[in-house]
Amino acid sequence: MTAVATSQGRKGLPPTTRQERYGIAYLGGVCAEAGVGLGETRPGEDHYGIDAYLHMSRGMVSVQVKCTTKQFTSQPPKHITWGITEEWWDKWCLDSAPVFVLLVQIPNDGSKWIDHSQTDLTLHNTAGYWVQIDKTMAPKPKSVILPRSQRFTKDTLGEWDLIHRKGLGLP
Numbered sequence: 001m002t003a004v005a006t007s008q009g010r011k012g013l014p015p016t017t018r019q020e021r022y023g024i025a026y027l028g029g030v031c032a033e034a035g036v037g038l039g040e041t042r043p044g045e046d047h048y049g050i051d052a053y054l055h056m057s058r059g060m061v062s063v064q065v066k067c068t069t070k071q072f073t074s075q076p077p078k079h080i081t082w083g084i085t086e087e088w089w090d091k092w093c094l095d096s097a098p099v100f101v102l103l104v105q106i107p108n109d110g111s112k113w114i115d116h117s118q119t120d121l122t123l124h125n126t127a128g129y130w131v132q133i134d135k136t137m138a139p140k141p142k143s144v145i146l147p148r149s150q151r152f153t154k155d156t157l158g159e160w161d162l163i164h165r166k167g168l169g170l171p
Contacts, residue, residue, distance in 0.1 A: 024051060026128055027065055027128070030128070031157065049092055051065040058164060058168055059097065063100050064099065068105060069107065082143055102129075129150050
């Protein structure tokens, strides 16, 4: 028997809110797998252009999470270009910690994000990709490029920790 969760008499969350929540949940799942602590900015309070802070070995790194149905370019090198605002850029540049953008790619059909049809197995039909914000870029960019080669996994968190330690002048 399959149980289906519905919101009786309610419309449910708007699609963009569902995507926002799913993106944060995806980040949280990978952090849990890697044993990395996550502090989420409360919904509607990401006034600094940051959705989450990850507790690394020597402090925190900042993460802006986006979730999209946008597809990669068909020509190599495959990537997704994500538009950013000048306001976000200015806020990220004020952050003393490294800032990463995590883009979670999902299917267009919301019912296909998670597959519960397998016995004793749940499959997420999603993937995350990341880029570090280069705060030295001039002029201010209007977009960031997320290469398909930069897949977000638990190993990425070790890489982010290393980037953060190097930024502090630590080995």
